Amino acid sequence: MGLFSTKRVSPQASWYLPDNDQYAYRDGTRLDTSSGYHPHRSTRFRNLETVDAKRRDRLPELYARRSECCGCSACAFACPQDAIALEPDEEGFDYPVVDAAACIGCSRCIDVCVFKNRGGA
Numbered sequence: 770m771g772l773f774s775t776k777r778v779s780p781q782a783s784w785y786l787p788d789n790d791q792y793a794y795r796d797g798t799r800l801d802t803s804s805g806y807h808p809h810r811s812t813r814f815r816n817l818e819t820v821d822a823k824r825r826d827r828l829p830e831l832y833a834r835r836s837e838c839c840g841c842s843a844c845a846f847a848c849p850q851d852a853i854a855l856e857p858d859e860e861g862f863d864y865p866v867v868d869a870a871a872c873i874g875c876s877r878c879i880d881v882c883v884f885k886n887r888g889g890a
């Protein structure tokens with residue numbers, strides 16, 4: 770056997786998979802954890818089931834596609850409620866997760882995000 774293995778690392782390996790059962794998307798749907806490799810598609814929330822529809826409407830959608838977030842964590846630093854934590858996705862890259870129970874819908878996290886404000890004056 771050579772020094773370097775040619776074995777490919779599958780993204781389905783268990784160490785790639787965060788505990789997706791604790792997350793939901795803002796519309797209330799949950800991440801697909803039924804089988805295999807399902808990268809999350811947009812902002813993940815925890816404790817979403819604890820807030821009513823009115824509060825849910827005010828929760829921030831920090832990114833609607835993963836390409837809209839670079840994991841800079843500016844949103845987490847700006848949040849007065851400490852409601853945002855950077856947590857790894859299925860590929861080990863950190864993305865912000867919002868604690869719906871702690872969020873007050875102030876939008877500071879959106880205001881500081883460079884991806885949301887690139888076209889601003």
Ligand code: SF4
Nearest residue numbers: 838839841842844882
């Ligand atoms: S500030 Fe924007 S780009 Fe930075 S981690 Fe938060 S959502 Fe992602």
Ligand code: SF4
Nearest residue numbers: 848872873875876878
């Ligand atoms: S809307 Fe306000 S309270 Fe909610 S996550 Fe963003 S900064 Fe924090």
